[in-house]
Amino acid sequence: MYLVADINVEICAAKSCKLCTQYCPEANTIQYSEDMGKEKGFKYGSAYVAVDRCKGCAQCVWVCDNMAKNNAIKMIMIDQLPLAAVTDNIRYEEKSTVVALSNPMIVIGN
Amino acid sequence: MSLDYVKFSGGFEKFMPKEYRDMVEHGPFGKKISVSQMGSFKEILEEHPMCAGCAMTLFIRLAIIAFPNPEDTITVGTAGCGRLAISQAAIPFVYGNYGDQNGVASGLSRGLRLRFGDKPKDVVVIAGDGGTADIGFQQVLHSWFRKERFTTIMLDNEVYGNTGGQESGMTNRGAVLKMAPLGKKFEKMDMLQMAKVAGCAYVATVVPNNPRRVESVIKKAVLIAREVGSTYIQAYTSCNIEYAIPTDKVMEDAKTVENDRYQFTEYVSEEAKQYLTERYGYKDYLPKPAAPAAAIPNKA
Numbered sequence: 001m002y003l004v005a006d007i008n009v010e011i012c013a014a015k016s017c018k019l020c021t022q023y024c025p026e027a028n029t030i031q032y033s034e035d036m037g038k039e040k041g042f043k044y045g046s047a048y049v050a051v052d053r054c055k056g057c058a059q060c061v062w063v064c065d066n067m068a069k070n071n072a073i074k075m076i077m078i079d080q081l082p083l084a085a086v087t088d089n090i091r092y093e094e095k096s097t098v099v100a101l102s103n104p105m106i107v108i109g110n
Numbered sequence: 111m112s113l114d115y116v117k118f119s120g121g122f123e124k125f126m127p128k129e130y131r132d133m134v135e136h137g138p139f140g141k142k143i144s145v146s147q148m149g150s151f152k153e154i155l156e157e158h159p160m161c162a163g164c165a166m167t168l169f170i171r172l173a174i175i176a177f178p179n180p181e182d183t184i185t186v187g188t189a190g191c192g193r194l195a196i197s198q199a200a201i202p203f204v205y206g207n208y209g210d211q212n213g214v215a216s217g218l219s220r221g222l223r224l225r226f227g228d229k230p231k232d233v234v235v236i237a238g239d240g241g242t243a244d245i246g247f248q249q250v251l252h253s254w255f256r257k258e259r260f261t262t263i264m265l266d267n268e269v270y271g272n273t274g275g276q277e278s279g280m281t282n283r284g285a286v287l288k289m290a291p292l293g294k295k296f297e298k299m300d301m302l303q304m305a306k307v308a309g310c311a312y313v314a315t316v317v318p319n320n321p322r323r324v325e326s327v328i329k330k331a332v333l334i335a336r337e338v339g340s341t342y343i344q345a346y347t348s349c350n351i352e353y354a355i356p357t358d359k360v361m362e363d364a365k366t367v368e369n370d371r372y373q374f375t376e377y378v379s380e381e382a383k384q385y386l387t388e389r390y391g392y393k394d395y396l397p398k399p400a401a402p403a404a405a406i407p408n409k410a
Contacts, residue, residue: 018146018148018149022146022148022172022321023168023319023361024168025160025162025164025167025168025171026157026158026167026171027153027154027155027156027157027171028149028152028153031149032148032149032150053157055163056162057162057163057357057358057360058163058357058358059163059168059358059360059361061358062358062359062360062361062362063361066362067361087128087129088128092132092135092136092151095150096150097149097150
């Protein structure tokens, strides 16, 4: 098992600074969705991690803790994630993306 | 080399991989994209084999987003870590022999001008500190003296990271590395001063912990290189393997180094300032408005 970044939607959707999307060294790994926070009643959307692309460097954790001071990102073992976003389930819309979350263990089995 | 190559061949849409379909439908080609929209569009850079947490990758990712016309851009690279990521992007990449990237780019940029005339086709050299300051040094400097119109970007990780940690011309004095155990005995090369002496129209240093600044610097350099002359960007992109920086501290290190010895500097020649202002509407270089004439006698 290995570590991947996991973003707390509730904290992220309250702030929506989008810094982690700009500081991740991997392309299209930390994505942004307008719907993710709004469906839970928050003002903004939230960032989320495409776990199949995450290399687990934790740079986003440092950026979120020290630059944005939101402490919304934690590193979690991939089999401990309840639900995860994978690249195949991400759809691009005009201003953000839409993601269908799935069980990460099933995805690895594929 | 145009928007024509970023579309499907008739009838093949449904057979293309998802990444390709996303690129055609939601990629940045033909649109104006900025770093603030990152995470909401398909990027030109794809998955790549570079180390986790590499600051060089972050810089390359930001640089490719910052290209003013990605559909009309060719990147030229050489051996080194950077090419592993640059070659995974959906824009043409030319891989020169070690050190001849600026020679290749000179011919390429001249050829494109002959073929396409005034239509801007950008050539951007992205090479490491070894390729630019050591092995390719002669061709780099000659291309600047010849005022070749393309951008040279140095990914300065201050070490030969790909081959086990030998010292390069850009390594700092005293730095102890795996293959330089006694520490480097000479000073770091001052490539910025050399670029100015050689007549580059735009010279800048940048650290990737400020994405907006990286974007603005790359945009200016590519635009100036279209007509005015050579442009040079030196980017500090730490090697977290050879300098043993924990991956989650890479941005902290970038911040420390920026404050210590890699402050943002920018040199823009007078001709380039005029070009940016007149052609692309940059307001930063307009002459400062003179103080109101009445204010001075009142104070006296």
